[in-house]
Amino acid sequence: MTYDVIVVGGSYSGLAAALQVARSRRNVLVVDAGERRNRFAETSHGFLTQDGSSAVQIAHVGREQLLAYPNVTWVDARAENAEGILDAFTVSTSSGADYKGRRLILATGVTDILxxxxxxxxxxxxxxxxxxxxxxxxxxxxxxxxxxxxxxxxxxxxxxxxxxxxxxxxxxxxxxxxxxxxxxxxxxxxxxxxxxxxxxxxxxxxxxxxxxxxxxxxxxxxxLSRTVVTGPLPQQLKCALEDGPLGTFIQTDASKLTSVPGVYACGDTALMAGSVSFAVGDGARAGVFSTSIANISQPNALIYIGCVSVRACR
Structure with missing residues (x-):
């Protein structure tokens, strides 16, 4: 099976991205190693309707709601390798399985160096x-x-x-x-x-x-911790990185597209600074653009569809 979108990382931005893909009625796979950046914090603050809620519970409820969609598949594993081109990507995991997808969304987060x-x-x-x-x-x-x-x-x-x-x-x-x-x-x-x-x-x-x-x-x-992008996938795919004041992150455009056609990035891995609110919004944007772009045939055109603007694939 070839998934329309493979989301690597099942924390807040990955969940938000996968939810938008699922609601577009496309098949989405989430590959998650279960290591949220804020796993050390008991509560989350500043996230609308969830202020002071358990950080674990927010992620748990998000996963439950996502898995209610029949076109969502979840794999508990670490993505160890990614390769391919637009419409033909392969992600290899720690479980030994390989998965194919037309688009990739990298939501792996960052690692804090303390x-x-x-x-x-x-x-x-x-x-x-x-x-x-x-x-x-x-x-x-x-x-x-x-x-x-x-x-x-x-x-x-x-x-x-x-x-x-x-x-x-x-x-x-x-x-x-x-x-x-x-x-x-x-x-x-x-x-x-x-x-x-x-x-x-x-x-x-x-x-x-x-x-x-x-x-x-x-x-x-x-x-202030220093941060590095978690995992080897951006380097394997040859995604351009940026140096921010606190560390490196994946370079993306306004549609969350990286320098590699078909590969998107969102959340802390693609932001200079992050929070749960930022991650969710960034993930939603990546999910929308990764699916809306799939059927647009006007390269580099900015097209408005409903409530979002969509820039076609490079």
Whole structure:
């Protein structure tokens, strides 16, 4: 069997993409390794109608609703190889099976590369976060820490000043410029130049431990991870990548089409920054365009169909 669309990745963007394909009455296969990027977080915030809901439950309900469509097939496996051209792609999985599809949607997400500090990884998504819009409100206007990973952390500290009393832990990662120092002072952000030895404390109250013996208790700790696109498929397919301020992501156009005809990408793997809301919207766009384009015969023409604009295949 040849599927109309194969979606690689069954998290929020992949689910949203597959749902649009299913509702277009085309056969869609979802290949999922079961590793959501936010699997370490218990709750999701900022997603309309689901604010504060279990992150696991949102994905579970999305999968249940998707599988209610008879033209959807789900495979629990890791996609290990992808090759082919428009209308003739093959995806090979960890189960040893090969699947053929006319279009591919890559929704594999990204992998976070975290600072190497004892205790940090264990608290990632619980009391150590990266997105103020997702988790800043829960700090309750209390004492918030920003663990520097580069000069971009100064910008993160400037943002977080809206959510509480913010302290930037430079931790020998960069030397703030005069302009940065002035901007931070204007936002009442204080700086600590001590070397961090470990992160400890309970989920709701992280503690920053310094090599000089000091310890600071916070209501939330934020840091910027570096990201890399998860899995080898973009490189195997020769999709163009972009370097963003926080890491690489797959280059796409407005229709979520990559540099390879017939291959689309969505969610964190195709965005400079992400959230559940961004991922769902991005996935819906990829699903719509991957199917609407299939029967258009005017290359490079922008055609309006119903509520969406569709650009034909390259």
């Amino acid at each position: 600072p190497i500090i004892p205790g940090l990884r264990e608290r990632w998504g619980k009391s150590v976060f990266h997105c103020p819009y997702c988790h800043g409100y829960e700090a309750g206007g209390g004492d918030i820490g920003v663990l520097a990973t580069s000069s971009l952390s100064a910008h993160q500290a400037l943002m977080l000043a809206d959510w509480g009393n913010t302290k930037l832990f430079v931790n020998n990662m960069f030397e703030p410029s005069d302009d940065q120092l002035a901007a931070l002072a204007a936002r009442n952000v204080t700086l600590d130049y001590g070397t961090i030895a470990a992160i400890s404390g309970e989920e709701a109250q992280p503690i920053v431990e310094f090599s000089d013996g000091r310890a600071l208790s916070l209501t939330g700790l934020f840091t």
